[in-house]
Amino acid sequence: xxxxxxxxxxxxxxxGTSVKIECRSLDFQATTMFWYRQFPKQSLMxxxxxxxxxxxxxxxxxxxxxxxxxxxxxxxSTLTVTSAHPEDSSFYICSARxxxxxxxxxxxxxxxxxxxx
Amino acid sequence: xxSVTQPDIHITVSEGASLELxxxxxxxxxxxxxxxxxxxxxxLQLLLKYFSGDTLVQGIKGFEAEFKRSQSSFNLRKPxxxxxxxxxxxxxxxxxGQGGKLIFGQGTELSVKP
Numbered sequence: 001x002x003x004x005x006x007x008x009x010x011x012x013x014x015x016g017t018s019v020k021i022e023c024r025s026l027d028f029q030a031t032t033m034f035w036y037r038q039f040p041k042q043s044l045m046x047x048x049x050x051x052x053x054x055x056x057x058x059x060x061x062x063x064x065x066x067x068x069x070x071x072x073x074x075x076x077s078t079l080t081v082t083s084a085h086p087e088d089s090s091f092y093i094c095s096a097r098x099x100x101x102x103x104x105x106x107x108x109x110x111x112x113x114x115x116x117x
Numbered sequence: 118x119x120s121v122t123q124p125d126i127h128i129t130v131s132e133g134a135s136l137e138l139x140x141x142x143x144x145x146x147x148x149x150x151x152x153x154x155x156x157x158x159x160x161l162q163l164l165l166k167y168f169s170g171d172t173l174v175q176g177i178k179g180f181e182a183e184f185k186r187s188q189s190s191f192n193l194r195k196p197x198x199x200x201x202x203x204x205x206x207x208x209x210x211x212x213x214g215q216g217g218k219l220i221f222g223q224g225t226e227l228s229v230k231p
Binding site: 004006032034042043044045046049091093095097105106107108109110111113 | 153158159160161162163166207217218219220221222223224
């Protein structure tokens with residue numbers, strides 16, 4: 001089946017630093033990837049849609065200058081949390097859409113747990 | 118606006134008992150519907166999906182779901198629950214023509230007692 005990886009799986013950083021999270025589709029090409037944020041015991045909230053070769057589309061209320069998204073290839077999207085603060089601590093999950101395998105099917109990565117001290 | 122509601126935040130069933138997790142959606146047209154499962158600290162695994170056709174959908178791990186347009190529901194069922202089924206379950210609706218965006222329900226946490 002389709003596999004999506006994320007790196008790192010966990011990261012701890014100091015307040016004010018930037019953190020980059022990678023999302024890779026390992027066995028398929030993904031023109032579209034999605035970034036979600038999940039707080040403990042809550043559902044997934046879509047942050048942005050990442051399209052290969054173009055600018056990401058951010059959901060309302062998500063700061064695009066704080067959460068930088070780059071989708072430079074058909075298998076890699078990155079999310080950079082700039083000047084991270086403790087309130088950015090969360091579980092970040094990416095997903096990738098395999099357009100060749102049927103409409104609207106997303107495959108999810110294992111998630112990255114970010115802790116900002 | 119599109120929305121997904123999972124009325125049950127937490128459900129406990131005995132191992133071997135049947136299971137039904139409820140999902141109701143609000144959507145203007147026929148949506149794409151999904152059920153995902155999430156184990157603690159993990160990403161989401163697709164259990165099953167409905168796009169069109171037969172309204173009873175079979176998924177992995179013995180799960181099935183039935184799309185009922187008249188009730189705007191897509192309930193997940195399993196005839197006999199195993200202890201390994203304990204996890205968080207999310208229902209989601211895909212927005213047609215919106216590039217695959219998913220709207221998730223609040224999730225239902227399933228506990229399985231011996």
